[in-house]
Amino acid sequence: MLQARGLSETEAVMRVVWAVVAAVALGAGAVAAQQAAMPAPVVQAQDLTRVSAHVQVIPDRGLSGLPNVGFIVGTKAVLVVDTGLGPPNGETVAAVTRRIAPGRKIYLVATHAHPEHDLGAQAFPAGTTLIRSSVQAREEAADMRVAAAFAQRGADWAALLKGAVFRPADLTFETRHVLDLGGVSAEIEAMGPAHTPGDTIVWVPADRVLFSGDLAMKLQPSMATPTATLADWRRVLDRQAALAPAIVVPSHGPVGDAGFIEGYRDYLAEVARRTAEAKRAGQDPAQAVETVAAAMADRYPDRARLGGAVRMAWKDVEG
Structure with a gap:
């Protein structure tokens, strides 16, 4: 069952557009008050929750602009899924990574190139390997355009995004890349175009956990990529269903199952x-x-x- 909840990244852009219209009709003061009412999307490290033997998640708490941040922890390495909005959130996520996987190699992936999923990457240690599909690696301009819109949502949002840049990939792949993290593997697969051109999922077969990005959530799907078709979306859903996940960790909203x-x-x-x-x-x-x-x-x-x-x-x- 799909259900509405807080605004997500695509709706953020629409909020800014309507804010400009409102500024003309109501005055800039009213618009500023609306933006100030939106809570800042700050990752809360203390909310870290285990969802399976190898997977932990910091939930989004239903806040707009905040993703579910995932950690797949092996004996040799850890894969982090999404970064939070901007360098301060990236620093928090990186600190959690070092705490739960001390001394281990860090890999990082973004489910898609929107700023709350991607623009904390620069805060990770230099030795981190950032993995992107070849399509996602080319999405810098779109990511930064959405970031500029997000920064208009209030001073706290702008502060989180101050100095944020798109971190280039250290490793790119075309369709699928498998990581051996030590005792558990993570399969990273390019799925776009759908929500974005460079949508990416992460599958943890040992735990039957799927990180679905914005491609399966409780929230209604955002179908904003002009080149995507219904056939593209059906293909994406068929691929996810074929994995038969027991647990689905979406980009936003509650953790669920294949019912999404x-x-x-x-x-x-x-x-x-x-x-x-x-x-x-x-x-x-x-x-x-x-x-x-x-x-x-x-x-x-x-x-x-x-x-x-x-x-x-x-x-x-x-x-």
């Missing part, structure tokens, strides 16, 4: 069906969004994300 994947499948199927019906009835895309939202908003209340799904489906379905 099935929930996304059901959502896409219904959006595609209702969009095709609207198209056959002679509606234009804007009308289709209204029609589909009227039918689904009681179960899927995030209107912006629902609209994005309808617009993607419009390109794919026959009318």
Whole structure:
């Protein structure tokens, strides 16, 4: 079951756009007050929780701009999944890494190139190996554009992002890369385009734990990549389902299971069906969004994300 919760990275951009509109209508003071009300996304090291034999997670506490940060700990090395927003959060995550895996080699991966997942990487020790797919390695410009939008959300957000830069990959791969961490392996796989061009998942077969990024969550999917199609999303979901995970750690929201994947499948199927019906009835895309939202908003209340799904489906379905 999908459910709305705090804003995530794509919605952050939309918040800034609407903030500009509001500044004209209401004055900059009202906009500043809105931004100040958004809590800063600060990683809390004390919240570290074990979810399986080899996997620990610092949960996002339902806050916008804060990811679930993962640690896959072996006897020889540790893989960190996502960094938090900006160097201060990266320092916190790096400190936790050294505490739970003292003296071990550190690997780092971002589920996708959005700033709360990626722009703490520079704070990790120089010996850290940052792994990116070849596609994600080229996403610096997009990552920094989203960061600029995030910095407008308030002084605390801007402070977290001060001096943040996109850290180049130390190791790139095309499709799949397997790490032997000592007693446990981690399989890193390129999945985009879907939420972003460079979406990446991490699979821990020994524990049947999947880090799904933004590709399977309780939150409605954000379908904001212009080149992605419904077929791309179905492929991504099929691949994740084939792993048969017992535990799914998404980028945002609560830890769950394979029900997140099935929930996304059901959502896409219904959006595609209702969009095709609207198209056959002679509606234009804007009308289709209204029609589909009227039918689904009681179960899927995030209107912006629902609209994005309808617009993607419009390109794919026959009318």
